[in-house]
Amino acid sequence: MNNTPVTLKFLAEKLKMSVSTVSKALNNYPTINEYTKKRVQEMARDLHFTPNKSAINLKEKKSRIIGIILPNLLDHFFTRSIYGVEQFATQNGYNVIISQSHDDLEKEIQSANMLLRSRVDGLIVAISKNTQDFAHLDQFENMGIPVVYYTRNPSFNLSCHKVLGNTFQGCYQAAKFLIDRGHKKIAYLGGPKMINFTHDRFNGYINALKDNQVPFSSELVAYTDFDKENTVSAIQHLFANPANMPTALVAFKEPILFDAIKYLRSINHPNFNEIECIGFGNTSFISYLDSPPIASIEENPESVGENAIKLLLQLINKEIDIQNYQKVMVDCKLIVHG
Amino acid sequence: MNNTPVTLKFLAEKLKMSVSTVSKALNNYPTINEYTKKRVQEMARDLHFTPNKSAINLKEKKSRIIGIILPNLLDHFFTRSIYGVEQFATQNGYNVIISQSHDDLEKEIQSANMLLRSRVDGLIVAISKNTQDFAHLDQFENMGIPVVYYTRNPSFNLSCHKVLGNTFQGCYQAAKFLIDRGHKKIAYLGGPKMINFTHDRFNGYINALKDNQVPFSSELVAYTDFDKENTVSAIQHLFANPANMPTALVAFKEPILFDAIKYLRSINHPNFNEIECIGFGNTSFISYLDSPPIASIEENPESVGENAIKLLLQLINKEIDIQNYQKVMVDCKLIVHG
DNA sequence: GCAATTATTTCAAACGTTTGAAATGTAGTT
DNA sequence: AACTACATTTCAAACGTTTGAAATAATTGC
Structure with a gap:
């Protein structure tokens, strides 16, 4: 359909103003004249301007993406926990990429690498049942990207953030x-x-x-x-x-x-x-x-997920130091049937 | 940990060569000297260089990401179908972002918008049960991004690609x-x-x-x-x-x-x-x-998913014209128990 | 020893956005 | 008319990568 993509530059040319004015108008900078803002915003709407997230990520050095690695999506524990993560992440302007390891270490490493390339701002992970070596996950912390282990975690390791069902x-x-x-x-x-x-x-x-x-x-x-x-x-x-x-x-x-x-x-x-x-x-x-x-x-998986994302966001926002390792326990509840 | 991120530029400075040489060496360009390649690749490995996907996407104008929107992850039909999609997508170098609409139109629109901003190369979608208006999904095709409807689809509409269980x-x-x-x-x-x-x-x-x-x-x-x-x-x-x-x-x-x-x-x-x-x-x-x-x-959900991603990749690669609307039916199989 | 090849490396622009600093415009004061 | 004080807009660099064209280095033939 459209041959020329609708970018800030394109809008700027249409409106005969500079790219920065357009950018600032769309981001509602106080220095931009109200009338100008209106003109820009209308044009952006009419032309279906969609900001390019890759460009923003590159500039901002953050992706507003949270990565999740988990064994599979067939276990309701995991799908329910995702619900908790997604809910809270979305509310805070983050998106979520889910990746299944199928309980296979090789696949888990692949997932980790791709999420690293995607420069997720944080990672939530339930490790595969044969993950012994953590190099692929340690990379994240080495790059300053916080990692929260949930449910399945390296039990012997105290130097990592954990959210666990009690x-x-x-x-x-x-x-x-x-x-x-x-x-x-x-x-x-x-x-x-x-x-x-x-x-x-x-x-x-x-x-x-x-x-x-x-x-x-x-x-x-x-x-x-x-x-x-x-x-x-x-x-x-x-x-x-x-x-x-x-x-x-x-x-x-x-x-x-x-x-x-x-x-x-x-x-x-x-x-x-x-x-x-x-x-x-x-x-x-x-x-x-x-x-x-x-x-x-x-096991309250939603709550486990929610606690994981809450902790992760605190780490991302540096409200908690990344080296100050946390352990959060989520209580279970006995449901009597009948 | 690391203060300076490991970028091509950083590697180039370390190795005292230009950014382009480093880039080409890593991408195995034939014009680059073998010994240089080795030096670069070793340094990249040792310093844990991870290419920044945002930068690549921006340059290449594609993300190698497939978006999936579906009502929820609690229904095994959907989680099983994802398996089919992921499998085939990964094999072809694509990653998958899954987004749940929770069968809510508002949330579906949000998901669509975020995937559009993420510049997915293609979209696979099972619409929410109250999706009547398709503006948020039509945007994709307007930007040249192919959309494949699977399972839940706008039944009255012939002008879209569909993969359905028979x-x-x-x-x-x-x-x-x-x-x-x-x-x-x-x-x-x-x-x-x-x-x-x-x-x-x-x-x-x-x-x-x-x-x-x-x-x-x-x-x-x-x-x-x-x-x-x-x-x-x-x-x-x-x-x-x-x-x-x-x-x-x-x-x-x-x-x-x-x-x-x-x-x-x-x-x-x-x-x-x-x-x-x-x-x-x-x-x-x-x-x-x-x-x-x-x-x-x-219902063979894995097969439905696999057919959806296969069709989508053909559309992305322009092996099928985006306007040449396809309808793929996946047969069910009767499983007799006991 | 020098031009002609060929091998290898570097330059420079581009992708789309953000943002502090600089420039311009406008109005108000003297 | 000249100056200040704002209001508003634009400039220009940066983020990390790719890539064709240009530059440079090395090798060959005569």
Whole structure:
């Protein structure tokens, strides 16, 4: 359609004034005559002038873009957390570029590099499950671009900003809830050991037992990655000893909890109807299950996202020194169903 | 950390050569001496030179960014379609900015404007459910930036590029499947009438009946938006007449199908166990349901996304004229469960 | 030893914007 | 008429990159 792009220069020529006047008029400089402003703004509107962000970025040395790297968009935790980020970012004039690592380090490095080239003003990242080396992410801080790790983070590393679900508290609460309902044999089905917070969740479980004088039994603890067969054998392990049969179950994440429930039903477990289960998640699908968990540990992903972007913006605006490493915990909430 | 940013100029000063030599060396120009290239590339690596994309975009007049606008990221159809887009875009050196409209026109306009300012090279969009006016999207084509509508599109408008699920074929196939299993009373639970393809799905249903000499009854058709109560009253309507009781159901989308199943079970519908259902979707949660649909209409979102980006890249590369409006249909596949 | 080639490097302008400093215009005072 | 004091506009450089044209250096042939 249009051959000549509508730039400040183009507007300036049309209006027979200088480029700077046009620029200042559009940016509402007080030194520009009101009538001039009106003329410029009308012409800009009529000709559909759209400022070129690349040019602005180049001049301003900032992009007003926040990068997000996360494993995938199929997990509702992540999509819900994005909601929190986007909401708050947009309100503050920032845009968001989302990049999926598909839990693959190579892809994560690619994403990081492209976001670096795009000169994002800050980065929010949930690392892939096999990220051990952080050179690709450290680059950002080396260039003065703040990075906030959220959820999945390098647990051993204290020299980075973190926003985490308080997964300890969530798991504690769940176990406590089951104890209060009279359960003495509460099984714990943990997640992949390489995910950093697997340990925190287990500690929440253990501490709830301890604080309430419920004896711990290692027979009642098993781990699984997200693989179905793996989950089944973990469950078989948990329900193996008739003398030590669980009456309740806390699971690392809802899909594996559902797998567990499904398995117990499929083998016609004698106490199936009495077993009370809780998992991390709280998906809307629960309402469609016939044997739903008694409660869910709601991780408040939107809030995690919002806290991450809030912290990031404070770092970008230098309200917090980039070296003054922060750790923010977002509490979980137990949602009792039915 | 670093005070002076590592730019071409900085490298040039370090190496005591001109900016252009450095640039050409990094871009592997044949006129540059091999030894020089090596020196430059090493220095660039050692100093972690990262080309500034804004500067390149400005010079090249293209961003190598594809914009996507879609209603939300909570619907797996959309997240799966993004997978297809991202995959193919990345392979071809493009990055993707995703923006959610939250099914709100105002937010969609904002997203469009920001993507326009970012000078995306192309746009893929699934419009919000109340987008009637397209000025904010037409801007792109006016600036020569191709737009591909996918899934949700302005149905009345032939002057735009479209990539659509062949929802007619999907629904036809589902109805045909049920007919072949001997059903004569197949109910149809449709989606919001303002979504453009609601009609196509209904037509698939109707045509399957017609082609197989199954009489049509308007009592067996009802519509719902995604609101639960609305769905329940639609279901009540479908199962109201004892003389015309459905034995099967085709639903617009799985969540509403699940609501339907749940309701029928809750009222202890006498034929509940015989009723066979099919919905659009195919989510992984189906495996956890006790009364799962007999089949799902898999819409192949990844393929829809991939077709959209393929078409878009052809338009960007001018392999297809921007005015030569294309319509691509992606077939659905019936997945029989169990 | 010098012109003719060829190889390699540098110059300079451009992309579209912002912004402090300088220039110009206008009105008010004396 | 000359001066000050503003109001308004323009100049010019800068941001980091690319690239054709021009300049320079190195090599070859005679």
